[in-house]
Amino acid sequence: MIDTHLVHRLIASQFPAWAHLPIRPVAVQGWDNRTFRLGDNMLVRMPSATQYAKQVEKEHMWLPQLANFLPLPIPTPVTIGEPDMEYPFKWSIYRWLPGETAATATIKDKNQFAIDLAKFIIALQSINTDGGPIPQPHQFAHVAGLNYYDQQFRQAIELLKHEIDAVLALQLWEKALQRRWTSPPVWVHGNISTGNLLLNNGKLCAVIDFGCMGVGDPACDIVIAWKFFQATERAIFCELLPLDVDTWHRGRAWALWKAAIIKAGVITSNPIETSQATHTIHEVLTDYAKNHLFPIF
Numbered sequence: 529m530i531d532t533h534l535v536h537r538l539i540a541s542q543f544p545a546w547a548h549l550p551i552r553p554v555a556v557q558g559w560d561n562r563t564f565r566l567g568d569n570m571l572v573r574m575p576s577a578t579q580y581a582k583q584v585e586k587e588h589m590w591l592p593q594l595a596n597f598l599p600l601p602i603p604t605p606v607t608i609g610e611p612d613m614e615y616p617f618k619w620s621i622y623r624w625l626p627g628e629t630a631a632t633a634t635i636k637d638k639n640q641f642a643i644d645l646a647k648f649i650i651a652l653q654s655i656n657t658d659g660g661p662i663p664q665p666h667q668f669a670h671v672a673g674l675n676y677y678d679q680q681f682r683q684a685i686e687l688l689k690h691e692i693d694a695v696l697a698l699q700l701w702e703k704a705l706q707r708r709w710t711s712p713p714v715w716v717h718g719n720i721s722t723g724n725l726l727l728n729n730g731k732l733c734a735v736i737d738f739g740c741m742g743v744g745d746p747a748c749d750i751v752i753a754w755k756f757f758q759a760t761e762r763a764i765f766c767e768l769l770p771l772d773v774d775t776w777h778r779g780r781a782w783a784l785w786k787a788a789i790i791k792a793g794v795i796t797s798n799p800i801e802t803s804q805a806t807h808t809i810h811e812v813l814t815d816y817a818k819n820h821l822f823p824i825f
Contacts, residue, residue, distance in 0.1 A: 627726030
């Protein structure tokens with residue numbers, strides 16, 4: 529069990545200089561890691577399973593190299609903790625980044641938020657990819673491709689056929705299956721979501737949780753256009769990003785896939801995720817039906 533007692537013990541045994549610092553879990557926990565405040569200026573991230581433990585060394589290697597090229601702060605690694613008899617994975621200590629996640633904070637100007645996020649993604653995609661990490665299985669959404677999830681998606685749509693426009697959903701999906709990323713790979717965050725975007729005074733101030741980062745297809749980083757934005761902000765976001773039509777097809781299909789399997793109960797979720805999935809499906813299908821943002825489709 530990953531709890532405060534475990535973290536206290538690991539800190540005391542491996543980093544005794546910090547043993548006096550208070551440790552407390554953060555209010556909102558992610559799935560891949562359990563996170564704890566360490567004093568006022570640091571945090572501890574503990575991978576929750578084997579597949580997530582692979583993220584530790586990757587982040588410590590690459591985050592310092594990316595930071596200088598980005599317009600917003602990202603996590604700063606401090607050190608890596610070692611596994612022991614009770615906890616089997618390497619774990620991380622980072623500098624604490626202040627802010628409240630976009631999942632809970634009030635955004636002062638959502639249009640400006642869309643602009644700031646687009647600028648961050650543009651900067652990330654512009655960084656040289658030489659030697660960058662090729663996505664691994666723990667980054668499923670941009671390793672296997674849409675075709676790998678075709679059967680799962682169709683199962684979800686069959687379960688939802690009395691709740692959504694299943695014909696339209698399948699039409700969108702099948703069109704996206706034909707699209708491929710044929711350009712050189714770019715840096716991707718891999719999980720651009722409201723829980724990983726920090727705000728200060730209502731404005732985007734940092735981007736966190738790069739565990740799924742790698743170099744590959746940028747479609748995975750635009751899912752937020754339908755998962756969180758509505759038409760006006762989405763239009764601003766889309767117009768700023770220099771991505772081709774095929775990438776928007778794939779990004780929109782990724783958004784629909786994840787929302788559909790959550791809403792249909794194909795994967796385990798919680799009421800908040802189910803509510804978000806309902807919003808995403810509505811935004812995706814409305815957008816696609818109207819061809820509002822993508823008239824050239």
